[in-house]
Amino acid sequence: MPGRLEGKVAVVTGGGSGIGRAAATLFAAEGAAVAVLDRIPEAAQETVDQIEGAEGRALAVTADIVDAAEVQAAFDRAGAELGPVGVLYNNAGVNSSGSILTSTEEDWDRCMAVNVKGTYLCSAAAARTMANNGGGSIVNQGSVASLVGIANFAAYCASKGAVVALTRSMAIDLAASKIRVNVICPGTVYTPLMRPMLTARGGGDEEKGLAMTIAKYPIGRLGTPEDIARVALFLASDESAFMTGSVVTPDGGMTAQ
Amino acid sequence: MTAPPDQPRVAVVTGGASGIGLATTDRLRADGFDVVVFDIDVTAPHQSAITTNRGPIREETPAEHGRKFMIAEGGRGVVVCDVTDPDDVQRAVDAVLERFGRIDVLVNNAGITGSPAATVLHETPTEEWDRVHAVNVRGPFLCSRAVLPAMIEQRAGHIITIASVAGLVAFPGRAAYTASKGAAVMLTKSIAVDYAKYGIRANAVCPGMVYTPMTSWRLDQPELREQIEQQIPLGRVARPEEIAEAVAVLASGQLGYLTGHPLVIDGGLSAH
Numbered sequence: 001m002p003g004r005l006e007g008k009v010a011v012v013t014g015g016g017s018g019i020g021r022a023a024a025t026l027f028a029a030e031g032a033a034v035a036v037l038d039r040i041p042e043a044a045q046e047t048v049d050q051i052e053g054a055e056g057r058a059l060a061v062t063a064d065i066v067d068a069a070e071v072q073a074a075f076d077r078a079g080a081e082l083g084p085v086g087v088l089y090n091n092a093g094v095n096s097s098g099s100i101l102t103s104t105e106e107d108w109d110r111c112m113a114v115n116v117k118g119t120y121l122c123s124a125a126a127a128r129t130m131a132n133n134g135g136g137s138i139v140n141q142g143s144v145a146s147l148v149g150i151a152n153f154a155a156y157c158a159s160k161g162a163v164v165a166l167t168r169s170m171a172i173d174l175a176a177s178k179i180r181v182n183v184i185c186p187g188t189v190y191t192p193l194m195r196p197m198l199t200a201r202g203g204g205d206e207e208k209g210l211a212m213t214i215a216k217y218p219i220g221r222l223g224t225p226e227d228i229a230r231v232a233l234f235l236a237s238d239e240s241a242f243m244t245g246s247v248v249t250p251d252g253g254m255t256a257q
Numbered sequence: 258m259t260a261p262p263d264q265p266r267v268a269v270v271t272g273g274a275s276g277i278g279l280a281t282t283d284r285l286r287a288d289g290f291d292v293v294v295f296d297i298d299v300t301a302p303h304q305s306a307i308t309t310n311r312g313p314i315r316e317e318t319p320a321e322h323g324r325k326f327m328i329a330e331g332g333r334g335v336v337v338c339d340v341t342d343p344d345d346v347q348r349a350v351d352a353v354l355e356r357f358g359r360i361d362v363l364v365n366n367a368g369i370t371g372s373p374a375a376t377v378l379h380e381t382p383t384e385e386w387d388r389v390h391a392v393n394v395r396g397p398f399l400c401s402r403a404v405l406p407a408m409i410e411q412r413a414g415h416i417i418t419i420a421s422v423a424g425l426v427a428f429p430g431r432a433a434y435t436a437s438k439g440a441a442v443m444l445t446k447s448i449a450v451d452y453a454k455y456g457i458r459a460n461a462v463c464p465g466m467v468y469t470p471m472t473s474w475r476l477d478q479p480e481l482r483e484q485i486e487q488q489i490p491l492g493r494v495a496r497p498e499e500i501a502e503a504v505a506v507l508a509s510g511q512l513g514y515l516t517g518h519p520l521v522i523d524g525g526l527s528a529h
Contacts, residue, residue: 167528168528168529171490171525171528172490172525172528172529175490175491175492175524175525176490176492180491186514187514218449218450218453218454218516218517219453219458219514219516220453220454223514224514227512227513227514228514230511230512230513231512231514231515234506234511234512239502239503239506240502240503240522241499241502242465242491242495242496242499242500242522242523242524243503243521243522243523243524244490244491244524244525244528245490245521245523245525245527245528245529246520246521246522246523246528247521248515248518248520249515249518250512250514250515250518251514251515251517251518252453252514252516253446253449253450253453253516253517255517256445256446256449256450256516256517256518257446257450257517
């Protein structure tokens with residue numbers, strides 16, 4: 001049986017770790033040629049090695065997604081080596097720490113730059129190609145923090161709220177070019193990015209922070225990178241052909257409460 | 258398709274004899290489920306859902322349930338059932354459990370928009386309001402209530418309710434329908450929150466405009482269709498199979514961390 005992304009070229013940003021790595025390997029297993037885009041070349045290469053070890057097709061590309069020139073160069077390279085990009089998973093993101101009273105301006109700027117501007121730059125680079133090649137699917141990464149407030153995550157909440165609004169806007173504007181745009185709002189996923197946050201929440205005790213976090217999830221566990229990657233696969237594939245502008249929340253019931 | 262982690266087996270689809278329900282029934286069947294259709298209309302399932310190229314049908318009428326229960330070759334069955342009648346629903350669920358031993362997925366699909374009289378609120382006849390809510394809200398309540406004890410015992414199950422994007426944003430001139438679908442979305446969230454501890458998930462699918470027997474009277478009028486399609490960013494209405502696809506992905510267990518979620522499949526209608 002052909003894979004669910006057979007013949008497609010996908011770019012996964014932040015593909016060097018966590019959800020991005022899980023998605024990149026899953027997309028490749030489903031037949032896509034995957035450009036693993038990461039700020040850290042070694043991390044991207046490690047994902048590529050995993051994919052190639054499973055006889056998939058992948059390419060490591062390095063870019064800081066807040067830099068328009070680096071993004072364009074990365075997409076040009078992906079296009080030249082793998083073919084026209086038909087799927088983009090804007091997974092790369094950063095956390096923030098603190099309320100608006102306790103956080104720093106630098107923290108705010110970095111968070112908005114990576115999570116919002118990065119999504120914009122990568123989407124624009126991908127959409128230019130997709131519009132000329134019969135369309136495509138862009139999957140953005142929001143968060144439950146797009147939908148409900150999370151304590152001491154002011155910049156992160158704001159940035160992820162912006163991603164949801166941007167998704168709707170892109171969905172409307174790009175529909176005529178047959179580009180679908182949807183956003184995933186995951187609940188807490190246990191990734192390297194989360195460990196400092198869990199430790200802080202537990203007052204220095206990561207285990208305690210973990211238990212406190214799980215208590216917010218009716219399903220009784222945190223998400224795994226694979227949980228989210230499977231949602232991304234669904235939105236990237238033609239199985240979701242009538243979905244655009246949708247907000248999908250794999251969050252173990254957290255925002256249903 | 259990647260094999261899901263734990264393949265469920267038995268699905269019940271209410272209103273499974275036409276439209277989205279029929280497409281869902283066909284799709285789940287193709288995915289290897291034993292599918293039992295609950296439908297009020299005995300003639301429709303006979304003609305479409307069951308008999309088409311699917312071999313002979315045995316009719317069974319378990320005496321203790323007193324319901325007609327028809328099994329097609331390959332395990333697909335139909336129970337004649339009015340989802341608004343608690344006794345009927347209980348008997349139908351009992352019949353499924355007796356025959357198959359478990360229910361892994363319930364698709365609360367049966368739904369109605371109401372007659373053209375069910376329009377803006379101050380003009381909506383009480384009977385229309387009650388009828389729409391009986392099928393769209395009481396139905397999912399009764400069916401979910403009836404399957405939950407078995408799902409609790411199984412420590413697994415998935416209740417998928419076909420709501421509507423009208424459960425999230427109002428459809429103009431459709432007060433009763435809009436309110437009923439809003440209730441269906443929140444019923445889904447309530448089930449998700451209360452039963453997660455038993456390994457049971459609940460999600461809603463919120464289609465926009467889909468071409469089905471329920472909507473064809475509007476969509477078959479070219480001018481009206483064009484008017485409707487102009488409001489949809491993707492520029493077209495959905496095929497029932499596109500909604501069934503989402504139900505199938507949910508039912509497969511692949512999106513295992515998704516619960517309490519209204520999955521919007523509306524071609525961008527509610528994004529603006």
